Amino acid sequence: MAMPHDVPTAAQLIESVREWLEKDVLTSTTGRVQFHSRVAINVLAMVERELAVGGQQALDHAARLAVLGMKDDAELATAIRNGDLDDRFNEVVELVRASVLDKLAVANPSYALPTLND
Amino acid sequence: MGEEALESPLPCRKRRWVREHRGVTATVSPLEQLSEALRTELGAKAVTDLSRLSGGASRETWSFKADDRPLILQRQRKGDIRDMSVEARVVQAAFDAGVPVPELIANGSGDIGLAFMILSHVEGETIARKILRDDQFADARTKLVAQSAHALAALHSIDASTITGLPSIDQVQQYRESLDNLNEALGQAHPTFELAFRWLERNRPTSTRTALVHGDFRLGNLMVGSDGLRAVLDWELAHIGDPIEDLGWLCVRAWRFGASQPVAGLGDYDTLISEYEKASGLKVDREVVRWWEVLGTLKWGIMCMIQTSSHVLGMSRSHELAAIGRRVCENEYDLFVALDGKW
Structure with a gap:
């Protein structure tokens, strides 16, 4: 719980809206509105996952950037573009790949293939 | 309406x-x-x-x-x-x-x-998920990769110089500029896309063959009947370029619509390449197909950014468009799959 706020937490509030969409809205709509309800459910589930693991992911991401001596993604992107990291290319690939897997774990965990999931 | x-x-x-x-x-x-x-x-x-x-x-x-x-x-x-x-x-x-x-x-x-x-009017179905799953297309599914390869070979045999007004654009440069504009507008950087651009630059095919390219050859733009491919539709992105672009685009994961097979969700690389070689009489380098698949995957990722930017920048407010922004990492993931062991 984030002080000074009361129960429910932000995650629990979002969960309650997602459950309402699933139980009531999805079953009483059709066509376009039902499709957009489904999208809304997915969006809220994504935010719930981010609230659960986002803090740790941010720390992990910062640690990966530090390995490469970069302060943020913008600096890393520029260094890759300019070829400054060409001699560490495979190391950069592995670190960026780890970040992408973190993003996917929040955005759409079922998308990753089993073989490239670790 | x-x-x-x-x-x-x-x-x-x-x-x-x-x-x-x-x-x-x-x-x-x-x-x-x-x-x-x-x-x-x-x-x-x-x-x-x-x-x-x-x-x-x-x-x-x-x-x-x-x-x-x-x-x-x-x-x-x-x-x-x-x-x-x-x-x-x-x-x-x-x-x-x-x-x-x-x-x-x-x-x-x-x-x-x-x-x-x-x-x-050509009778048939264009909706990819139906073509990939409905029983009435079971027979068509066994033929579509070969039929697509043959159609592409015929299309690429056209003398493009006889068609006036066809664009010829360097797509790496075009999407480089798109990404720069989007990064600036959205205030974000994409290390994965930079890695992909770096890889594309360093591995650019040396082939100089140019032809009439369809530009959007995939399920959704193909009219399919129970007997297979009936018509190739949606020619508005046709241009002059390396014909292997059409083969690579057909292998982009987004165009598998959730199915597992790499070529349009229907078949494997070897079938596409061997049928194309048979019909065209020309040799296809598997690595050139990969290069175009990587560029295609990158292009689709940038197109997703364009869609989400229309929400974020206020042109068209929609939670559906907003959510697409978080699907960009699916394209990034696909790039890592396509380039696994190839970096």
């Missing part, structure tokens, strides 16, 4: 002419105006069953019957940067080369639209 969109194309002079010609004093509806313009263009006795199938801001597709013959109208409106008359020349050339395409019945500009094409 759709009639409100018909307000502008016919000049006042024409509306008056239609009224006088038909001897009516009441306002003629836009639908009737279009129907009459089609009847005049085709020299038909009657145009019936005119209905709009789809349409964005700049182009529309309609179905109708002219003296009971089912036809399709595609027309362009103001604001479309592409020129449909080029597309009409491409469709005709593809037809002449034996590519399965709808027959071009008429094209031009004027009362029907800023530019228009009238095409024969």
Whole structure:
């Protein structure tokens, strides 16, 4: 719980809206509105996952950037573009790949293939 | 629905002419105006069953019957940067080369639209998920990869210099500029896309073969029947380029629509390449197909950014468009899959 706020937490509030969409809205709509309800459910589930693991992911991401001596993604992107990291290319690939897997774990965990999931 | 969109194309002079010609004093509806313009263009006795199938801001597709013959109208409106008359020349050339395409019945500009094409109606299904899953397409699914390869080989045999107005653009440069603009507008950087651009630069194919390229050859743009491929549709992105672009695009994961097979969700790389080689008599380098698949995956990721930017920047507020921004990492993931062991 984030002080000074009361129960429910932000995650629990979002969960309650997602459950309402699933139980009531999805079953009483059709066509376009039902499709957009489904999208809304997915969006809220994504935010719930981010609230659960986002803090740790941010720390992990910062640690990966530090390995490469970069302060943020913008600096890393520029260094890759300019070829400054060409001699560490495979190391950069592995670190960026780890970040992408973190993003996917929040955005759409079922998308990753089993073989490239670790 | 759709009639409100018909307000502008016919000049006042024409509306008056239609009224006088038909001897009516009441306002003629836009639908009737279009129907009459089609009847005049085709020299038909009657145009019936005119209905709009789809349409964005700049182009529309309609179905109708002219003296009971089912036809399709595609027309362009103001604001479309592409020129449909080029597309009409491409469709005709593809037809002449034996590519399965709808027959071009008429094209031009004027009362029907800023530019228009009238095409024969081809019966079938375009919805990818149905083609990939419904029982009635089980037989078609076993044939589609080979049929696609053969259609592409025929298409790539066309002498592109005979078609005027075809664009020829360096796509790496084009999408590099798009990404730079998006990064600036959205305030984000994409290390994965930079890695992909770096890889594309360092591994650019040396092949110099150029041909007429379809530019969007995939399920969704193919008319499919129970017997397989019936017609290749949607030629508006046709251009001059490396023909292997069409093969690579067909392998982009987004165009597998959730199915597991790499080529359009239907078959494997070897089948696509060997059938294409057989039909074209030309050797295909698997690594060049990969290069275009990587560029295609990157392009699709940037297109997703474009979609989400229209929400984030306020042009079109929608939670659906917002959510697409978080699907960009799916494309990033696909790049890592396509380049696994190849960096």
